Amino acid sequence: MTTSYLSAAELAAAKVGPNVDGDLLSLYLGDHLTGATGGRTRVADMAKRYVMKPYGSDLALIAEQVEREYLTMSDVVEALGFGKRPVKRALAWVGERVGSLKPNGRLVRTSPMTPVLELDLVRAAVNGKGAGWEVLEHYAGDLGLPSEPFARLATQSQEQAKLLARAHAIETAKAFRR
Numbered sequence: 001m002t003t004s005y006l007s008a009a010e011l012a013a014a015k016v017g018p019n020v021d022g023d024l025l026s027l028y029l030g031d032h033l034t035g036a037t038g039g040r041t042r043v044a045d046m047a048k049r050y051v052m053k054p055y056g057s058d059l060a061l062i063a064e065q066v067e068r069e070y071l072t073m074s075d076v077v078e079a080l081g082f083g084k085r086p087v088k089r090a091l092a093w094v095g096e097r098v099g100s101l102k103p104n105g106r107l108v109r110t111s112p113m114t115p116v117l118e119l120d121l122v123r124a125a126v127n128g129k130g131a132g133w134e135v136l137e138h139y140a141g142d143l144g145l146p147s148e149p150f151a152r153l154a155t156q157s158q159e160q161a162k163l164l165a166r167a168h169a170i171e172t173a174k175a176f177r178r
Contacts (some may be wrong), residue, residue, distance in 0.1 A: 004072040005149045014079035026082040032132040033077055036070045039125040046118055062160050069129065069153060080143065101153035103110035115171040123164045130157030
C-alpha cells in the first residue's frame with residue numbers, strides 16, 4: 001500500500017498559522033493537487049506503455065514516486081482543512097484522458113513524436129511540482145509541518161527531471177528522422 005511521505009503525527013500537527021493567507025494557499029495547493037491528478041495518470045500510463053524502452057525502469061520509479069507524492073499533497077490539503085475541489089480534479093482527469101486521444105499524424109500506429117511530446121509534458125509537470133514542494137518547504141514552519149520532507153521532495157523532483165531529460169534525449173534523437 002502506498003503511503004504519504006508524512007506521518008500521521010506530522011499531519012495531525014498541521015495548521016494554518018496566523019502569518020499565512022489560508023485562502024490563497026488553499027487555491028495554490030488545490031491547483032497543484034489538480035495538476036497532480038492528471039500528471040499521475042499520465043506517468044503511470046507511460047510507465048506501462050514504455051516498459052520495454054531503455055528508460056522504462058526510470059518511468060516505473062517516477063510513477064511510484066509520483067503516486068506517493070500525490071497522496072502526500074492530498075494529505076497536506078486535507079490536514080490543513082482545505083477543500084480538495086473534486087469537480088476541478090475530475091475535470092483534470094477527464095482532460096488528461098481526452099488529451100491522450102490527440103491525433104498524432106498516424107491512423108493505426110503510434111507516432112515516433114508521441115513519446116517526445118509526452119516527455120515534454122511530464123518534464124514540465126515535474127518542474128512545476130518541484131516548485132510546489134519548495135513553497136511548502138518555505139512555509140512548513142507556519143503550517144506546523146516539518147520542512148525536511150518537502151526539501152527531500154523538491155530534490156526528488158530534480159532527480160526525476162534528470163531521468164526524464166535522459167529519456168527525452170533518447171526519443172528526440174530518433175523521433176523526427178526519416
